[in-house]
Amino acid sequence: MKKTYIALSLVFIGMMLIESYSFPSAGKLSASLKTAPLSYAGQGVNIQHQIQTTQPTDLYHTYSEMTALLQSLAATYPDIMSVSSIGETYEGRNLWLVKISDNVNQDEQEPGVLFMGAHHGNEKSSYEVCLYFIQYMVEHYDNASTPEVRTSINATQIYLIPMVNPDGVERDMRKDREPNHGSFGFRRQVTSYGVDLNRNYGQHWLYLFLFPYIFSGSTSWVDSSDVYRGPWPFSANETKAVRQFVITHNISLSISYHSYGELVLYPWGYTTRPPKDKSLFVSIGSNISTFDKYQVEQSIRLYPTLGDSCDWMYATQRIFAFTIELGTSYAPSDPEVLQNLCVNHTIVNLYICQRAQTL
DSSP: OHHHHHHHHHHHHHHHHHHTOOOOOOOOOOHHHHTOOOOSTTTTOOOOOOOOSSOOSSSSOOHHHHHHHHHHHHHHOTTTEEEEEEEEOTTSOEEEEEEEOTTTTSOOSSOEEEEEOOSSTTOTHHHHHHHHHHHHHHHTTTOTTOHHHHHHHHHOEEEEESOSOHHHHHHTOSSOOOEESSTTSOOSSOOEEOOOGGGOSOTTTTHHHHOHHHHBTTBBSOTTSTTBOOSSTTOSHHHHHHHHHHHTSOEEEEEEEEOSSSEEEESOSSOSSOOTTHHHHHHHHHHHHHHHOOEEEEGGGTOOOSSOHHHHHHHHHOOEEEEEEOSSSSSOSOHHHHHHHHHHHHHHHHHHHHHGGGO
16 A cells, blocks of 8 residues: 555656646747648649559558659659668668758758658558658649649758658568667667667656656567667667757758557647647647648647657757657558548648748
8 A cells, every 4th residue: 555655646746747847948939920820732732643653562662662762753853852861770771861942952041841751660651651742742843733832842941751760661560670688788688679769869768767657658668668768868870860860950840750540749748738839839730630630639648758759859959840640550451541641641741841931
């Protein structure tokens, strides 16, 4: 009974401490930005594009098929698309970064947007949405019937990391493939494989040690767990590469695609206290929801977690970062379902490109 009382007391104290934490100011926003009306992007856009270049052998692209697709598109549209590597995985796969811009080889004074997929390798629709968007944009840049594409490319620097975790994609597993040497890296022998990359970012990473009763289950220091966060923040090659890219580029808005749940999530994932810019997050999220019909909510409402990319990007870089949980399964087997996810979120991405102009 005494142990139960102590445990409950720790939970209560932990929640009080987290709720009373004073966040650094993210800056003041004008009322006009916080209540900005729904952008035209996506309104009346009829996207019925079918992917035709470098078809996958199955419903989903493999890493090699994705690489071939990206290289083919970059060679066909070199004036508006480039592909480069921002790092390598443990198994030696390149982390491909795509840039789409009217001056693709220059760093312009234009707002940047970042779209990411496949932090978790088994969430396959998350990278297909990115690949579809890339191909749609470059193939419709000169199409007079899609002026919103040209406007977005001309006024925005668009970046995509379609597969943050290509090793996991190839193995059809959630985590990456780096071997673990115990939960804190001190054992000589390999004890398990892989880190949950979306628990490996640095923001409030140590809170698990302070409040284990709150966060256990959604993240873990046990290396065999599916939500193992690694021996230290940014221990994984993939998260180090994303961090280096983000801190060296001017990004205003970001979408990290995951599956599943039909949710649009905004920070924070570790406290119920709202972010300083809640009004703007809700405004943007509500507009996204008009296109995909997903529920908009603060990330912690799904479950409390630590070390996710959106909390880190907003807290350290003031990037308005969202997680979108696609659909109702990790990798839908129905081609029509996947096609609808790609189409709807191409419209979402166009909206994000245009909304970045107001930040």
